[in-house]
Each structure stands twice: as structure tokens, then as C-alpha cells.
Amino acid sequence: xxxxxxxxxxxxxxxxxxxxxxxxxxxxxxxxxxxxxxxxxxxxxxxxxxxxxxxxxxxxxxxxxxxxxxxxxxxxxxxxxxxxxxxxxxxxxxxxxxxxxxxxxxxxxxxxxxxxxxxxxxxxxxxxxxxxxxxxxxxxxxxxxxxxxxxxxxxxxxxxxxxxxxxxxxxxxxxxxxxxxxxxxxxxx
Amino acid sequence: xxxxxxxxxxxxxxxxxxxxxxxxxxxxxxxxxxxxxxxxxxxxxxxxxxxxxxxxxxxxxxxxxxxxxxxxxxxxxxxxxxxxxxxxxxxxxxxx
Numbered sequence: 001x002x003x004x005x006x007x008x009x010x011x012x013x014x015x016x017x018x019x020x021x022x023x024x025x026x027x028x029x030x031x032x033x034x035x036x037x038x039x040x041x042x043x044x045x046x047x048x049x050x051x052x053x054x055x056x057x058x059x060x061x062x063x064x065x066x067x068x069x070x071x072x073x074x075x076x077x078x079x080x081x082x083x084x085x086x087x088x089x090x091x092x093x094x095x096x097x098x099x100x101x102x103x104x105x106x107x108x109x110x111x112x113x114x115x116x117x118x119x120x121x122x123x124x125x126x127x128x129x130x131x132x133x134x135x136x137x138x139x140x141x142x143x144x145x146x147x148x149x150x151x152x153x154x155x156x157x158x159x160x161x162x163x164x165x166x167x168x169x170x171x172x173x174x175x176x177x178x179x180x181x182x183x184x185x186x187x188x189x
Numbered sequence: 190x191x192x193x194x195x196x197x198x199x200x201x202x203x204x205x206x207x208x209x210x211x212x213x214x215x216x217x218x219x220x221x222x223x224x225x226x227x228x229x230x231x232x233x234x235x236x237x238x239x240x241x242x243x244x245x246x247x248x249x250x251x252x253x254x255x256x257x258x259x260x261x262x263x264x265x266x267x268x269x270x271x272x273x274x275x276x277x278x279x280x281x282x283x284x285x
Contacts, residue, residue, distance in 0.1 A: 098279065121276040121277060122280060123211075123276070126208045126213075126278065180275070184212065189261060189271070
């Protein structure tokens with residue numbers, strides 16, 4: 001099965017790390033570049049600083065684990081969404097803005113592709129990991145201050161780990177478990 | 190012993206869950222499933238500051254403006270309606 005991860009920043013980079021044993025072909029989509037501050041809370045290293053995140057992820061997974069993945073160093077847009085997501089057996093949405101989430105959601109609904117969304121509050125106090133049928137897109141992230149000191153890394157990595165477990169269960173039996181998460185625990189929907 | 194969370198909810202009621210300042214808890218009483226967002230937020234603030242929500246520390250500065258109210262109808266797995274009052278979650282990628 002082809003698994004397309006859109007956004008390999010805080011959530012997506014760790015999701016790929018934790019999914020490295022899956023019997024799937026990975027494609028990772030991200031137009032952004034690794035910045036110094038990213039290494040505090042994303043699975044990107046100083047060796048990747050300045051490189052495209054998708055390509056840095058590809059190199060890291062190949063070098064550390066011998067895992068090959070397809071890197072797509074482009075922004076997902078209305079013009080390329082079909083080319084980038086068609087053929088996916090699963091799409092994992094780890095992006096940071098509502099318009100791109102909407103593009104993903106519209107396409108997976110039209111094509112009937114399973115899609116898991118990961119979304120985190122700006123203050124690192126709460127996250128949602130939800131399958132598309134029940135995921136509502138939040139706006140409001142634009143221009144908000146975000147943690148730049150890595151304070152939320154344990155929570156973010158925990159959310160990514162739960163996402164990876166949910167995907168693994170989906171790959172095993174097709175089940176779709178959605179969860180609310182906060183630093184003190186998890187609520188399954 | 191009676192389970193305080195075994196509400197025996199009716200079809201027009203819901204269990205209300207609140208996330209605030211990294212803490213999370215359920216109201217002990219059922220709420221109307223069709224209450225407005227503003228009514229639900231007011232109930233949440235009153236309950237938290239009254240100290241009746243296990244897991245949430247009373248906070249006189251609690252402010253749920255900008256928070257989202259999600260409503261989920263009962264399913265086979267969760268046989269009662271659920272409402273979540275929660276912060277917005279715009280990020281998946283850009284938290285640095």
C-alpha cells in the first residue's frame with residue numbers, strides 16, 4: 001500500500017520515524033526547508049538544515065534505517081493534488097494550515113481514500129488524531145506564536161506515536177480509531 | 190458503588206468534556222445536546238470554577254473565547270452523545 005504523508009514537520013517527521021517497520025511504500029510531501037529551530041522538536045537533524053524537509057527526511061530514513069521513501073519537495077496545491085495523492089491507499093494529513101487541509105479533505109472524500117488527520121493546539125496542550133469522516137478543520141493558526149524552544153517535543157512525539165499506532169492498526173485490520181489527546185491522557189472516540 | 194460517569198444519558202443529553210490549560214475532565218452532570226456553544230462554555234466555566242470537574246484545577250481566569258465545541262452523536266462504541274470544548278488545533282507541522 002502507498003502511504004502519503006503530507007507535511008513532515010513536528011508530527012509528520014516523527015510519524016514516519018515510528019512507521020519505519022510498516023510494509024508500505026512511503027511518499028512524503030513538504031515544500032518547506034529545515035531551519036535550525038526545527039531540530040528542537042522535529043525529526044530533522046542539523047545535517048538537514050537548509051534542505052527541503054521531504055528530501056532531508058528521505059536522506060535520514062535511508063541513512064539511518066535503510067528505508068526508501070519517495071520525497072516530493074512541493075507545496076500541495078489544487079493543481080497538483082490529484083497527481084500527488086492519487087493511488088494512495090492512505091493519506092496522513094500533518095499540515096499546519098486550513099487551506100491545505102481543505103484540499104486534502106476535498107480530494108480524499110471525492111476519491112474515497114482513507115485519511116487520518118493530526119492536529120495540535122498552538123500551546124502544545126491538546127491534540128486531535130481523527131479519521132476524515134469526523135474531522136472538522138480548525139482555522140486560526142496563521143500568525144500565531146508557536147513554541148520555538150522544543151518545550152512540547154515529548155507531547156508532539158507522543159501524539160505522533162499514537163498516530164503511528166492508529167495507522168498500524170488500520171493497516172492490520174482496517175479499523176479507524178480517532179482520539180483526543182492532552183498531556184495527561186487520551187480519549188478514544 | 191455507583192460509577193459517577195455512568196450517566197444513563199438520554200438521547201437529548203450529552204457528556205461534556207473540557208480541555209483547558211493542558212488539563213482535561215468531564216462534567217459530572219449531563220448537558221443538553223442541543224445547548225448553544227455559548228451556553229456550553231458558560232456551563233464549563235461555572236463547573237470548573239466550582240471545583241466539580243475532576244482533573245481540572247479551578248481557574249478564575251478561565252476564558253473559552255476562541256475555543257471549539259465539537260459534538261458527536263452516540264455510536265455503537267460510545268453509546269451516548271459527547272461534546273468536547275477544546276482549543277483550536279491548527280498545527281500539525283509548524284510547531285518548531
